[in-house]
Amino acid sequence: MTHWARTLDAALEASFLLSFSRVGFSLRNRAERWPPPETLSLDGRVILLTGGTSGIGRAAAEQLARARATLVLLARDPERTRATAEAITAASGNDRVSALHTDMGDPDAVRSAAEQLLRTHARLDVLIHNAGAVHSARRVAPGGLEATVASQVVGPFLLTALLAGLLARSAPARVLTMSSGGMYLAPLRVPPELAPERYDGPRQYALAKRAQVVLNELWAERLAPAAVACHALHPGWVDTPGLREGLPRFARLLRPLLRSPAEGADGLVWLAAADGAALGTSGGFWLDRRRRGVHRLPSTRRSDSAEARRALWAYCLERSGWDGDLDAVIRAAS
Numbered sequence: 001m002t003h004w005a006r007t008l009d010a011a012l013e014a015s016f017l018l019s020f021s022r023v024g025f026s027l028r029n030r031a032e033r034w035p036p037p038e039t040l041s042l043d044g045r046v047i048l049l050t051g052g053t054s055g056i057g058r059a060a061a062e063q064l065a066r067a068r069a070t071l072v073l074l075a076r077d078p079e080r081t082r083a084t085a086e087a088i089t090a091a092s093g094n095d096r097v098s099a100l101h102t103d104m105g106d107p108d109a110v111r112s113a114a115e116q117l118l119r120t121h122a123r124l125d126v127l128i129h130n131a132g133a134v135h136s137a138r139r140v141a142p143g144g145l146e147a148t149v150a151s152q153v154v155g156p157f158l159l160t161a162l163l164a165g166l167l168a169r170s171a172p173a174r175v176l177t178m179s180s181g182g183m184y185l186a187p188l189r190v191p192p193e194l195a196p197e198r199y200d201g202p203r204q205y206a207l208a209k210r211a212q213v214v215l216n217e218l219w220a221e222r223l224a225p226a227a228v229a230c231h232a233l234h235p236g237w238v239d240t241p242g243l244r245e246g247l248p249r250f251a252r253l254l255r256p257l258l259r260s261p262a263e264g265a266d267g268l269v270w271l272a273a274a275d276g277a278a279l280g281t282s283g284g285f286w287l288d289r290r291r292r293g294v295h296r297l298p299s300t301r302r303s304d305s306a307e308a309r310r311a312l313w314a315y316c317l318e319r320s321g322w323d324g325d326l327d328a329v330i331r332a333a334s
C-alpha cells in the first residue's frame, strides 16, 4: 500500500462518519486499488454462511457463488432459504449452492443443523457467522435466553464448537464473524443480557457484538494449533432490510451515505478468499480489508479483562450446553 493510501486510510479512520459510510469504502477502494471480487477463485472450498437470505449475507452469497465456492446458506425460514439458494444458482451458474434452515438462537436447532452439515459435507473451509439483527422489543429465544444474545453470541459459539473438528480436518480453514462498529461503544459484560426492565435494543445489540469480537479472539487462541484462523469484522453502515427495520431513524437519516449490500459484503468475501493476509494471522478485527483496533474508549478497554474473558467463555459453555473436549477434537483431527 502506498504512503498516500495509508495516510488517507488513517484520516478516514479518525471519523466514524467517513470511515463507516460509502465515502470511506469508495476512497479506500480507489486509493488501494482492491482487486474486484470477480477475480477471486474459491473452487473446491466449502463455505457455510449464516444469514445468507438478505442484506449483506445475500450479497456475499452471490459473490461467493460466482467465485465457484461450494456454498451452504443457513437462515431461519426453510422456503426462503431454499428459494434464495435456487436464485443464486440461477444467477451464478453455480449448482453447488444448498440451503440449511435453523434458528441460530435455538441450541437444539443449531445442533441438528451441525449434524446435518456433518452428514452431507466431508470438509468445511470457511464458517461465516453473519446472521444478526437488532430487536427493538425484547424477545426470548427458544432456549430461554434473550434473542440477540442467543442468536449472535451463544448460537455461533455452539456452531463453531460443533464444527471445530471438521474445520480442523479441512485446515487451513477459517471462522469469520460479522460484528458491528456499534461494539466500539459497548463494554465486555458477562452475562451480556440486559435486565428485562432495562432492555434497549441497540444497547443489547452492541453488547452482543462486543462479546462476538472477544469470542473471536478466544477461538483464535484455541484453534491456532489446528491451523484454523478466526477473524471478526464490521461492514460499515449498510443499506439493508435489517438496518431499516432495526434502526429505522438512523437508516433514514444516513441513507445517502450508506454502503450498498455488495460494498458491505466486500470485506467478508475478501476474508473468506484471501490467502495471504487473512490466513497468515488470526484473531483480527477488520474493516475495508485492513485490521483495526478493538477499542476506542478507555472504559471498554478496562472492561475487557482476562477475568471477564474467562467468564464469557464459561458463560457460553454453560448456556450452549456444549460439553465437548476441544483439545481432543483438535488432536483427533490432526
Ligand SMILES: NC(=O)c1ccc[n+]([C@@H]2O[C@H](COP(=O)([O-])OP(=O)(O)OC[C@H]3O[C@@H](n4cnc5c(N)ncnc54)[C@H](OP(=O)(O)O)[C@@H]3O)[C@@H](O)[C@H]2O)c1
Pocket: 050, 051, 052, 053, 054, 055, 056, 057, 074, 075, 076, 077, 080, 102, 103, 104, 105, 130, 131, 132, 133, 151, 178, 179, 180, 181, 182, 234, 235, 236, 237, 238, 239, 240, 241, 242, 243
Ligand atoms: N446493515 C448494517 O449497517 C450493519 C452494520 C454492522 C453490522 N451488521 C451486521 O451484519 C450482519 C447482516 O446484517 P444485515 O444488515 O444484512 O441484516 P438483514 O438484511 O436483516 O439480514 C440478516 C440475515 O440474518 C438471518 N437471521 C437473522 N436472525 C437469524 C437467526 N436467529 N437464525 C438464523 N438466521 C438469522 C436472516 O435470515 P431470515 O430472516 O431469513 O432467517 C437474514 O438472512 C448482521 O450480523 C448485522 O449485525 C450490519
